[in-house]
Amino acid sequence: xxxxxxxxxxxxxxxxxxxxxxxxxxxxxxxxxxxxxxxxxxxxxxxxxxxxxxxxxxxxxxxxxxxxxxxxxxxxxxxxxxxxxxxxxxxxxxxxxxxxxxxxxxxxxxxxxxxxxxxxxxxxxxxxxxxxxxxxxxxxxxxxxxxxxxxxxxxxxxxxxxxxxxxxxxxxxxxxxxxxxxxxxxxxxxxxxxxxxxxxxxxxxxxxxxxxxxxxxxxxxxxxxxxxxxxxxxxxxxxxxxxxxxxxxxxxxxxxxxxxxxxxxxxxxxxxxxxxxxxxxxxxxxxxxxxxxxxxxxx
Amino acid sequence: xxxxxxxxxxxxxxxxxxxxxxxxxxxxxxxxxxxxxxxxxxxxxxxxxxxxxxxxxxxxxxxxxxxxxxxxxxxxxxxxxxxxxxxxxxxxxxxxxxxxxxxxxxxxxxxxxxxxxxxxxxxxxxxxxxxxxxxxxxxxxxxxxxxxxxxxxxxxxxxxxxxxxxxxxxxxxxxxxxxxxxxxxxxxxxxxxxxxxxxxxxxxxxxxxxxxxxxxxxxxxxxxxxxxxxxxxxxxxxxxxxxxxxxxxxxxxxxxxxxxxxxxxxxxxxxxxxxxxxxxxxxxxxxxxxxxxxxxxxxxxxxxxxxxxxxxxxxxxxxxxxx
Numbered sequence: 010x011x012x013x014x015x016x017x018x019x020x021x022x023x024x025x026x027x028x029x030x031x032x033x034x035x036x037x038x039x040x041x042x043x044x045x046x047x048x049x050x051x052x053x054x055x056x057x058x059x060x061x062x063x064x065x066x067x068x069x070x071x072x073x074x075x076x077x078x079x080x081x082x083x084x085x086x087x088x089x090x091x092x093x094x095x096x097x098x099x100x101x102x103x104x105x106x107x108x109x110x111x112x113x114x115x116x117x118x119x120x121x122x123x124x125x126x127x128x129x130x131x132x133x134x135x136x137x138x139x140x141x142x143x144x145x146x147x148x149x150x151x152x153x154x155x156x157x158x159x160x161x162x163x164x165x166x167x168x169x170x171x172x173x174x175x176x177x178x179x180x181x182x183x184x185x186x187x188x189x190x191x192x193x194x195x196x197x198x199x200x201x202x203x204x205x206x207x208x209x210x211x212x213x214x215x216x217x218x219x220x221x222x223x224x225x226x227x228x229x230x231x232x233x234x235x236x237x238x239x240x241x242x243x244x245x246x247x248x249x250x251x252x253x254x255x256x257x258x259x260x261x262x263x264x265x266x267x268x269x270x271x272x273x274x275x276x277x278x279x280x281x282x283x284x285x286x287x288x289x290x291x292x293x294x295x296x297x298x299x300x301x302x303x304x305x306x307x308x
Numbered sequence: 309x310x311x312x313x314x315x316x317x318x319x320x321x322x323x324x325x326x327x328x329x330x331x332x333x334x335x336x337x338x339x340x341x342x343x344x345x346x347x348x349x350x351x352x353x354x355x356x357x358x359x360x361x362x363x364x365x366x367x368x369x370x371x372x373x374x375x376x377x378x379x380x381x382x383x384x385x386x387x388x389x390x391x392x393x394x395x396x397x398x399x400x401x402x403x404x405x406x407x408x409x410x411x412x413x414x415x416x417x418x419x420x421x422x423x424x425x426x427x428x429x430x431x432x433x434x435x436x437x438x439x440x441x442x443x444x445x446x447x448x449x450x451x452x453x454x455x456x457x458x459x460x461x462x463x464x465x466x467x468x469x470x471x472x473x474x475x476x477x478x479x480x481x482x483x484x485x486x487x488x489x490x491x492x493x494x495x496x497x498x499x500x501x502x503x504x505x506x507x508x509x510x511x512x513x514x515x516x517x518x519x520x521x522x523x524x525x526x527x528x529x530x531x532x533x534x535x536x537x538x539x540x541x542x543x544x545x546x547x548x549x550x551x552x553x554x555x556x557x558x559x560x561x562x563x564x565x566x567x568x569x570x571x572x573x574x575x576x577x578x579x580x581x582x583x584x585x586x587x588x589x590x591x592x593x594x595x596x597x598x599x600x601x602x603x604x605x606x607x608x609x610x611x612x613x614x615x616x617x618x619x620x621x622x623x624x625x626x627x628x629x630x631x
Contacts, residue, residue, distance in 0.1 A: 029506050036510070040518065047525055054557050055528045055536060061550050068540040073532050085525055092517050100506055107502075199502050200409065201328065204402055207509070208335065211395055216339050219346055219387060226343065226390040230521040231530065242349060271533060 106193015
């Protein structure tokens with residue numbers, strides 16, 4: 010077995026043994042699952058509110074949720090992927106990058122016939138399987154919950170959309186796994202190793218969308234997207250910061266896939282941006298030198 | 309008492325030398341300034357759109373233009389407050405964690421604990437030192453934001469505005485102390501310091517982001533752009549009478565929201581700054597009449613976690629070795 014596969018298998022084993030990583034994966038799966046239930050309860054209540062209003066003769070407008078896709082129940086999943094999924098990915102990546110340095114086993118590992126590239130990309134691939142399993146379990150459970158709520162299995166098109174949503178979620182999370190690995194490999198202190206990618210995530214998730222659209226920093230938490238400001242330099246700012254705000258790009262693709270009526274913008278471009286970021290992250294992790302892997306922590 | 313002050317003084321000196329803290333504060337200050345600049349630019353864009361609309365209206369012969377958008381300068385601080393709520397809390401956790409983890413890492417903890425210090429002096433001393441540090445940070449941020457309001461926002465800052473900023477600063481200071489105390493307590497209890505940091509960050513994620521998000525999601529008026537009731541053209545009084553039939557659901561939703569200390573902080577800060585329209589340009593007595601329960605909860609929660617941090621930073625927990 011070559012170094013790449015051994016590293017990938019070792020990473021799977023180490024993640025399975027890590028209690029913190031396991032807790033984060035379980036919390037993530039539980040929240041994605043809970044999002045379908047919360048979405049259903051809310052939609053049902055809003056429909057009841059609408060019926061109350063209509064019965065009192067206060068409106069003749071149609072129910073805003075009539076004809077909504079069953080996938081609409083899962084729309085909050087995208088927010089949980091951006092919040093807890095990205096944090097999970099960063100923690101998994103940082104732990105992978107730090108483990109050998111913390112245990113001082115880097116020298117031992119690198120005495121074996123394994124290159125730094127195959128070691129790191131093997132770890133990356135191992136974590137790719139962990140993230141894939143977490144997403145597969147959570148989205149499969151969502152599928153079952155939505156089917157139970159709507160009283161029948163989802164159609165092939167809807168199932169494919171959920172699979173596509175899982176795929177694009179995997180791309181986003183793997184980009185943050187890469188950021189975590191880089192933090193773990195290059196930082197001099199454990200705290201900075203975790204903090205640096207979290208700072209990058211904070212800037213991408215909260216600051217960049219505000220610069221480009223004048224949205225509030227925590228607009229991300231709102232189920233209804235805020236209206237982007239236009240004119241007065243915001244168009245230019247948005248053109249510059251938009252591609253960098255990868256969590257917003259991910260939410261855009263997620264909204265299209267989950268048939269959210271408020272989806273807007275080019276989903277194809279957003280997919281291209283996310284794939285480019287992942288490939289770039291893969292390349293940056295791949296060019297890490299042996300010397301970086303062997304550097305001891307100052308902690 | 310003396311040992312408590314000595315530990316607090318040492319904590320302040322340590323943080324002053326810590327480049328990480330400077331990076332975090334610079335990031336927060338920059339984000340706050342960006343937020344004021346963006347909010348001011350958004351208002352100018354709105355004003356330009358209004359002016360163009362009025363010109364078109366007058367050109368078409370109409371003589372009743374709609375009311376112009378009004379700038380309440382304190383409302384430009386909304387984003388800055390939200391940054392402290394989200395990122396400030398995260399940084400308070402990192403700093404609180406660092407104050408315990410660094411001592412363990414360097415082995416100075418054993419040295420400090422070999423001295424005749426009081427049972428709770430270490431935890432309380434560290435928290436006292438960090439409280440002073442956060443005091444300096446929030447005051448500095450308030451000064452930076454006030455300057456940004458006056459220059460970029462073009463606002464005239466009077467006594468009313470300064471009082472609001474001062475009260476919001478106290479609220480945000482308590483909030484940051486709360487999170488540092490949480491981090492100190494969790495890190496002291498964790499067998500491995502990095503586990504303490506990860507657990508504390510997970511708590512932050514749930515309390516600051518997940519709980520308010522669930523509350524927002526469950527809000528019936530937050531389901532369609534512009535609001536459900538506005539979309540259905542329902543008046544406020546009718547809205548209240550309809551929602552009275554869903555008091556149970558609304559009670560659960562509100563309970564989820566207020567179980568997060570972040571919501572208490574936000575409601576207080578937004579009320580004192582007049583960001584919430586209901587409290588804008590209102591006398592302090594009227595704001596306080598509505599806000600005192602939130603203030604009480606914030607103070608009580610901070611006191612509770614402070615006691616928790618003091619109780620968990622015992623010799624036994626701090627000197628426990630990783631197995």
